[in-house]
Amino acid sequence: MTAKLFPELQNYLQRLENLRDQIGALLVDLPAEALNWLPVEATMPTN
Numbered sequence: 001m002t003a004k005l006f007p008e009l010q011n012y013l014q015r016l017e018n019l020r021d022q023i024g025a026l027l028v029d030l031p032a033e034a035l036n037w038l039p040v041e042a043t044m045p046t047n
């Protein structure tokens with residue numbers, strides 16, 4: 001049984017999948033060191 005989505009939801013899902021693919025393409029060639037970092041401690045509470 002296949003569920004039928006509303007056109008708006010189908011479009012939203014396609015956009016999310018596209019963004020996921022774009023992010024994956026950007027991250028695939030990065031070394032692990034580039035993905036494993038911590039922000040620099042700062043004096044501002046927002047940092």
